[in-house]
Amino acid sequence: MDEQQKGNMDEERSFDNIDVHGIFIGAGCNRVVNTVAWGPSGLVAFGAYNAVAIFQPQAARILTTLPGHKDIVNCVEWLPRNKDIYKCDYGSLEEQFLLSGSADGVIMIWAYLPSHNKWRRVLQVPKSHEKGVTCIAGAMLNNLDGLFASSSSDGTVYVWEVGFPSQSGGDCNLSMLQTIHVGTRTMVSLALAELPGNAADWILAMGGLDNKVHLYVSERKGKFVPACELKGHQDWIRSLDFSIPAIAEGRMEIFVTSSSQDKTIRIWKISFHSSLSDFTEEAQSIHNISLKTYIEGPIFKLGTSVWQVSLESLLVGHEDWVYSVSWQPPLKSCIDNNNACWIQPQSILSASMDRTMMIWRPERKTGIWINDVTVGELSHSALGFYGGLWSLKGDAILAHGYGGSFHLWKNVGLSVEDWQPQLVPSGHSAAVLDLGWAKSRQFILSASHDQTTRIFAPWERHKDDKLEISWHEIARPQVHGHDINCMAIIKGDGNHRYVSGADEKVGRVFEASLSFQRTLQHTAWGHLGKQDVNNEDIQILGANMSALGLSQKPIYVQGSTTRASVASSQNFSDGMETIPEAVPVVLTEPPLEENLSWNTLWPESHKLYGHGNELFAMCCNHEGKIVATACKAQSSNVAEIWLWQVGSWKAIGRLHSHALTVTQMEFSHDDHFLLSVSRDRHFSVFRLEKNGIDEVKHKLVARHDAHKRIIWSCSWNARHHVFATGSRDRMVKIWKIKETKSESSVTELLILPQFSSSVTAVSWSPRSNFKDDLVAVGMESGLIDIWRVSLQVMTPGGEHFQPCQRFDTVTASRIIGLDIYLCHVATVHRLVWRETSESESSMLVNSSPTVMQLASCGADHTVRIFNVVIA
Numbered sequence: 117m118d119e120q121q122k123g124n125m126d127e128e129r130s131f132d133n134i135d136v137h138g139i140f141i142g143a144g145c146n147r148v149v150n151t152v153a154w155g156p157s158g159l160v161a162f163g164a165y166n167a168v169a170i171f172q173p174q175a176a177r178i179l180t181t182l183p184g185h186k187d188i189v190n191c192v193e194w195l196p197r198n199k200d201i202y203k204c205d206y207g208s209l210e211e212q213f214l215l216s217g218s219a220d221g222v223i224m225i226w227a228y229l230p231s232h233n234k235w236r237r238v239l240q241v242p243k244s245h246e247k248g249v250t251c252i253a254g255a256m257l258n259n260l261d262g263l264f265a266s267s268s269s270d271g272t273v274y275v276w277e278v279g280f281p282s283q284s285g286g287d288c289n290l291s292m293l294q295t296i297h298v299g300t301r302t303m304v305s306l307a308l309a310e311l312p313g314n315a316a317d318w319i320l321a322m323g324g325l326d327n328k329v330h331l332y333v334s335e336r337k338g339k340f341v342p343a344c345e346l347k348g349h350q351d352w353i354r355s356l357d358f359s360i361p362a363i364a365e366g367r368m369e370i371f372v373t374s375s376s377q378d379k380t381i382r383i384w385k386i387s388f389h390s391s392l393s394d395f396t397e398e399a400q401s402i403h404n405i406s407l408k409t410y411i412e413g414p415i416f417k418l419g420t421s422v423w424q425v426s427l428e429s430l431l432v433g434h435e436d437w438v439y440s441v442s443w444q445p446p447l448k449s450c451i452d453n454n455n456a457c458w459i460q461p462q463s464i465l466s467a468s469m470d471r472t473m474m475i476w477r478p479e480r481k482t483g484i485w486i487n488d489v490t491v492g493e494l495s496h497s498a499l500g501f502y503g504g505l506w507s508l509k510g511d512a513i514l515a516h517g518y519g520g521s522f523h524l525w526k527n528v529g530l531s532v533e534d535w536q537p538q539l540v541p542s543g544h545s546a547a548v549l550d551l552g553w554a555k556s557r558q559f560i561l562s563a564s565h566d567q568t569t570r571i572f573a574p575w576e577r578h579k580d581d582k583l584e585i586s587w588h589e590i591a592r593p594q595v596h597g598h599d600i601n602c603m604a605i606i607k608g609d610g611n612h613r614y615v616s617g618a619d620e621k622v623g624r625v626f627e628a629s630l631s632f633q634r635t636l637q638h639t640a641w642g643h644l645g646k647q648d649v650n651n652e653d654i655q656i657l658g659a660n661m662s663a664l665g666l667s668q669k670p671i672y673v674q675g676s677t678t679r680a681s682v683a684s685s686q687n688f689s690d691g692m693e694t695i696p697e698a699v700p701v702v703l704t705e706p707p708l709e710e711n712l713s714w715n716t717l718w719p720e721s722h723k724l725y726g727h728g729n730e731l732f733a734m735c736c737n738h739e740g741k742i743v744a745t746a747c748k749a750q751s752s753n754v755a756e757i758w759l760w761q762v763g764s765w766k767a768i769g770r771l772h773s774h775a776l777t778v779t780q781m782e783f784s785h786d787d788h789f790l791l792s793v794s795r796d797r798h799f800s801v802f803r804l805e806k807n808g809i810d811e812v813k814h815k816l817v818a819r820h821d822a823h824k825r826i827i828w829s830c831s832w833n834a835r836h837h838v839f840a841t842g843s844r845d846r847m848v849k850i851w852k853i854k855e856t857k858s859e860s861s862v863t864e865l866l867i868l869p870q871f872s873s874s875v876t877a878v879s880w881s882p883r884s885n886f887k888d889d890l891v892a893v894g895m896e897s898g899l900i901d902i903w904r905v906s907l908q909v910m911t912p913g914g915e916h917f918q919p920c921q922r923f924d925t926v927t928a929s930r931i932i933g934l935d936i937y938l939c940h941v942a943t944v945h946r947l948v949w950r951e952t953s954e955s956e957s958s959m960l961v962n963s964s965p966t967v968m969q970l971a972s973c974g975a976d977h978t979v980r981i982f983n984v985v986i987a
Contacts, residue, residue: 142542165941168226173514184237195214217266263293329346331343356372439469469500501515520566522709525537548975550600551973560572657700661717779826800816801862829876842875866928874895875893877944881949882950885966946973947972
């Protein structure tokens, strides 16, 4: 059988079965204090825009996102918590539960089944706060019963009793115990604990804007009543945490620690004073209690017991606001008569906006609390830590920062503590507006309103003597001073380059550094595209950030005193004194945040001047010779499309057609046409022809009033002059360019059934050996559908690209809608397919079906990559 016949047989293949697997989620953490929680299952939950994201520290991978909230997720809390281990048997629990609260006052309860790695939403708490939830604090009575309290900026604190199901899949029993009105003294931190003894008495600590710690107590699930106020802090209380109850020297006691924006931490001891019968009339006089308040601390009564609160210690060491403080989870000390004994380690973890986390412990001889361990972040872009958490065993600590980044340290020492930074997942901390695959398909580049562009690539890692491929952020080419709206990867020969457009009138061209090229060779797909780039021709080692954070200046190989060296990303100092110059290195492991934000920048090579407003859309042709750019516009004069020649970066054309902002552009796969769609509800098709070396002849072929609302997206078919447009009117329409010798025109081929939400992203699959094509459709709701589109031609030919075919029939059918736990939770901004070879397909899945990869980005701050498996 000859090659042509074999190719034609391959063309006749059809889609028998399609399955979609999520292989990567990149997301940053919300910039909120209480939005991260580390649970007993070893999983970390955190707020990522309107979703709750779940990541596994051991794999440095985000596993899933939980959709449901309609506003920013402000706080999360596991039940049972890590510190409930002393009264809960984690091994006997079929499910573990997670509480989440959002900025619209809603609280949800989620269930996680570890044996099947499955999540489900159990319920939404029936009574919502009128304003945003600021904190959720819970505690367990036993394996199935617990309490939790929620605070809000509406001036209320709700207290709930919850009963969890004994078997997986059951419902929770939820009842509201109390509403505490705090008025204008908004509470932003809570802590809940059971008092020592067997009376099932509870204590609730609240802190907020009045600089005081308010203690409330409850007797046997009764109403919480005010007990006392703890004064001392000079600024807002940002975090509270109880130790586990203890009996020391015959006295029952529990500790509560508080941190504040006054840069200090206070440890308060709450101890049993006496029974009420022993409390004399003289001691109950107001005068004597006041005097004791200054000497020994305030006293409060609960039932038949009298408790006293005293200041145990004042910790001073941080240089900025202390946002988080927490006790180390309890440790098992002995087993007596089949009952485990648990102790509270004398270790407190604090996280501060001074970019450090500290572990405080009492000195052995004096008992004075001192800073025993300090870890931190050196990155110039770091603006401090918003929270710090312990792992269940206390051998790892996790921080989340102002920029949405995570920072993990693990104690790897045997006899002496040795806290070393570990790999964590990363991602954007604001809406991701654009993304695209590299010309050689080795990595994906994304652009975001968090003022960065980021590169994600697969990395081979050995785990348990097995080779695994996992995706990680490997570079941050641009850290800018403006929100980045769009970017275009330059295709063709030569070094990796891209153009970006931000909330400024200038387009910026970036070129890959030598250190990045060498790092790329260590990735799983580093062998792809080697022939396209000659590293010997690259003389730029890396880049330094300018003082204003706009331009990135090159570091040349000849002038650099520190040449690129093969180094592990973990071999960098944690010094805090100064911010050094960038040190570009060749990475043999996925880099940490400290290196990503400073040492992986690309140099800026050119600026493109010409537009009158902020850039909004751009694209590059497939030959890599022309870049088209457009800016925000409210008139036809400003809405023009500029064409730039790659290399010389001269403006070689200005295309006029639209009256409002051009939202997306794309070149046809033979580069003969440029398609643009706009807020003016029209699409335009331009014919482009080379007219000499430095000139391009362009002609407007068609301008159609195509939709009833804004057109957000467009995409060309890979084999024909056929394209799709998607609009806010919830419609996707398919069009064909009809060409004759004298002129070209556009006709409508098909309208897909109306979607459930506005269509914001459309992408046609690349060329394949299938007779039909796939079209991915992304919506404002975050959902993604994949459709099969069949273009039946009258006279099939042997050529791969058949632009002038006449179509007998055009049919479309929905193949699959992606699972909501795979989809975005907000607007899908871009969808991009990646071609995969047969050898890559075998690497992606165990069997040998055809695998294509689809990447997406959205307003929920995430970048997602899917394997689309075609059996």
